[in-house]
Structures are given as structure tokens and as C-alpha cells.
Amino acid sequence: MKTQTKSIKKRANKAIVTQDNRFIYAKYDMNANEMKFFMWIVAQLNSQKEQLFQVCEIPLSEIFQVWQWGETSEGYNYVRDLCYSMAKKAYVEDFKLLDEKTMKEKSVFQAMPLFKFIRYEQGQSYVTYQLNDSLTEYLLDLKRDFTQLKFSDIQQMKSAYSIRIYNMLVCELKQNRQSLKMNLAVLQNILEVPKSLQDWQGFQRRVLAQAKKDINAKSNLILLDIKTFKTGRKITDLEFIFDYKNNDKRIQRDKEKQDSFNEALIKAIESYAGKSIYFKDYGELIYRNWQWENNDKKRIFAVFTRKSDEKLICFLVKNFKDINALQKAKDKAEEMFYLDTEAVKAGLEFKKKLEQGSLFNLNSLLSPKK
Structure with missing residues (x-):
């Protein structure tokens, strides 16, 4: 046995x-x-x-x-x-x-x-x-x-409600979320809470308090807080705040979140391929590529070539505020381009030749005038 x-x-x-x-x-x-x-x-x-x-x-x-x-x-x-x-x-x-x-x-x-x-x-x-x-x-x-x-x-959990709520928290953590906000009536409906426990005092004591005790003592998660939200004087919504106890899992989750965020930043940076941007201090720049700082995959740089002297200019991109700054610089470059009527005419003529397939005089179009 x-x-x-x-x-x-x-x-x-x-x-x-x-x-x-x-x-x-x-x-x-x-x-x-x-x-x-x-x-x-x-x-x-x-x-x-x-x-x-x-x-x-x-x-x-x-x-x-x-x-x-x-x-x-x-x-x-x-x-x-x-x-x-x-x-x-x-x-x-x-x-x-x-x-x-x-x-x-x-x-x-x-x-x-x-x-x-x-x-x-x-x-x-x-x-x-x-x-x-x-x-x-x-x-x-x-x-x-x-x-x-x-x-x-x-x-080892004592309450079925604890097990159900724990399932929900794990589900959210697997999607890189550390909070779960839910309408109180919806939660009680999912848990099939009897009418005797649907008043706030009974629900808080018999369901939520026991869930916090079970989860924190018996599982791999820690339920840090259960916030309440009122409509008028009545509590109508809850928000569970939680995380892994195991530091290795937190590190892994944070890494996955950062990787996902970096992928979004890189995709946004790559949208500047073939486009120009303009900064007062640097002049007109043309997008070249992106790269990691020292290949450590922590900090991303957008790399541009300055049109006037082909010097490399790198911009650190930490978040989407930096992407917005690049977007404003792109808009400024477009604005300056359309103010230069000669450049616009040359661009339209070049586009027309491409559409017609008349590329025999392409070099003459691209060559600077003497």
C-alpha cells in the first residue's frame, strides 16, 4: 500500500x-x-x-x-x-x-x-x-x-470556488496578464454561487477570502489583491491582481512579454523602409536597417543614413513614443519634399516613366543637373 x-x-x-x-x-x-x-x-x-x-x-x-x-x-x-x-x-x-x-x-x-x-x-x-x-x-x-x-x-485546496478562480488566474497569466477584471454578477453566475452567498458580505467571506487563502498557501501563484469597484454605493466589479511565486517563472514571463514588445517595435521600425525622415539637427535621413545594441537583444536602434554625407545616424527606440517621434520626422520630410516643387515634378516624371516602361532615359532623370 x-x-x-x-x-x-x-x-x-x-x-x-x-x-x-x-x-x-x-x-x-x-x-x-x-x-x-x-x-x-x-x-x-x-x-x-x-x-x-x-x-x-x-x-x-x-x-x-x-x-x-x-x-x-x-x-x-x-x-x-x-x-x-x-x-x-x-x-x-x-x-x-x-x-x-x-x-x-x-x-x-x-x-x-x-x-x-x-x-x-x-x-x-x-x-x-x-x-x-x-x-x-x-x-x-x-x-x-x-x-x-x-x-x-x-x-490541497479546500474550496471548489478557489479551484475555479485559480484556473482563471492561470489562464490569464498564460496570456501575459497579471490582472483580471470581472463584473461581480458575471463571476457569481460562472461559479454558480447560491443565492445565500450572493450578498457581498457572504461572497467576500466564503468565496473570495477562502480563494485567496487557498491560492496563496497551496498553489504556485500569489493572489496579491482583490480590488472592488462601485456603481453608486453597490460593489459591481472586481479586479484580481496576481503573479507567480516562483521567480524563475516571473522572469520567463517577463522575457516573453519583452520579446513580444520588441517584435512590435521592430515591425514598426521596418515600416520606414524606403522612406525619409527629417530632424533639424541632422537634416534628411534615409532608413537603412535596425540592429540590437551589442547583440544583447535588450536595446533596439533604428539606423539611418544622412543624405548629405552618407553618415550613419542611430536612434535608440525604447517604446512607441520613440516611434511617434520618427513618424513626426517622416511627416516633416514629406512636408519639405512637397514644398520643393522641382523635386515633386522630378518625382512625378520618374513615376510616369516607370509606369510607361520608358526606362531608356532613367539615368538622365536621376543624374544631377550641371
Whole structure:
């Protein structure tokens, strides 16, 4: 038994729950044990390769280990009740859609049972189940817009609400966001919070405070703050502020954010290819290329050639304010060009010759007049 316990613990530490992001923000009502049972089942799927749900068996001893329970007769009775409860659980989509014919919003409600069947036979040491085929697009063959989390990060949480909120925070972090703002009523609807907990005091104490306690003590995240926003005197919106506890993951996330930002800057710089800019202190400059400072991929320079003497002029581009400065310089160069009527005429004549294919006198057009 000790060997099996150790084996399950090792598997739990490696188990990865993978879900489509839509599944994370869907409605389904489960208690903490039901959530852990279902998430454990999801963690056993190969979400990247499998395309169909198979009939599976899960040993009762494994279920107890997932819950971190000992095996008792009460536990076996609880499993039977669990199966009965899980058979009624459904994934629910409840949203508004724009009708293309009437151009008016209409409500859409769709419910899909989680299990095709779930079976426990007294005297047997396992539960047999098969997930519902309608869930394949949310749990199998996932290529984009999905979130992965470690099962061990939810295993010790006491509240199902904590697990649901943790899923949402991980989903946002995977998209390089460290805050999540949500309407209070929408959040309560997603979590299927009963009416008894929908008043602010009850919701704050039983749901939010417990979620902060569970997430900060049991997971790899830290929920730094839950800000409230009022409409009039009533709290109507919340904002969760969070981050990874692990400094290495924060560094990796920050690097990914910086890489993404740099890519956007480079794309903006490259839009100046073939264009001129004008600065009073430098004169007219023509874009040449961009480059990293000392190849360390931290600071980007836009490189221009001065038209008057072909000297290289480099501009440090740290953010989009610097891009705006280049844009103003480009506009200034265009303004000065159109003020020079001779240059405009030569440019139009050159364009006309190109369009007509009359390039035999191209050199004479480009040569400076003596």
C-alpha cells in the first residue's frame, strides 16, 4: 500500500490538467471533491494527441489518494454518491449572440453532460466511466487557446470556488496578464454561487477570502489583491491582481512579454523602409536597417543614413513614443519634399516613366543637373 501511495503522489506531482480556455470560464457546479475527481480524470488525457474519449477505469484507492483520504467503509459509500452526483453534472454555455438577420442580441443556452456514463458496482475496487463526446473540442486535440496547470497546485485546496478562480488566474497569466477584471454578477453566475452567498458580505467571506487563502498557501501563484469597484454605493466589479511565486517563472514571463514588445517595435521600425525622415539637427535621413545594441537583444536602434554625407545616424527606440517621434520626422520630410516643387515634378516624371516602361532615359532623370 505504501508503494502505491508513493506512486500516486508522484503521478499527482506530474499530472497536467489541460483545458480549452472556454471550459475555464464555463458554468458548472461542483464541490471541491467533485472538482478534484474531474480534474484528475482530465489530467489522465493526452490532450495533444487523443481525439476520442475511451471507456476508462479508475481504482478507488487512486480516488482516495487524489482526495488525500484513508480507505474506510464511509469512503466507499461516498464514492457511490459521488458517481450519482457526477452523472448529473453538465458543462453549460450561457451567453448572448448577435442575430445576423434581426441584428439584435439573443440569449443562447447550451448544456452538455460531462459523462456519457459513470458506473460503480458494490464490491468492485474501481469506477468505470466515459466522458461525453460533446466535450472533445474542449479537452482533446488542443492546438491553441488552451491552459495547462499542475494538478498538485489544486489538490490541497479546500474550496471548489478557489479551484475555479485559480484556473482563471492561470489562464490569464498564460496570456501575459497579471490582472483580471470581472463584473461581480458575471463571476457569481460562472461559479454558480447560491443565492445565500450572493450578498457581498457572504461572497467576500466564503468565496473570495477562502480563494485567496487557498491560492496563496497551496498553489504556485500569489493572489496579491482583490480590488472592488462601485456603481453608486453597490460593489459591481472586481479586479484580481496576481503573479507567480516562483521567480524563475516571473522572469520567463517577463522575457516573453519583452520579446513580444520588441517584435512590435521592430515591425514598426521596418515600416520606414524606403522612406525619409527629417530632424533639424541632422537634416534628411534615409532608413537603412535596425540592429540590437551589442547583440544583447535588450536595446533596439533604428539606423539611418544622412543624405548629405552618407553618415550613419542611430536612434535608440525604447517604446512607441520613440516611434511617434520618427513618424513626426517622416511627416516633416514629406512636408519639405512637397514644398520643393522641382523635386515633386522630378518625382512625378520618374513615376510616369516607370509606369510607361520608358526606362531608356532613367539615368538622365536621376543624374544631377550641371
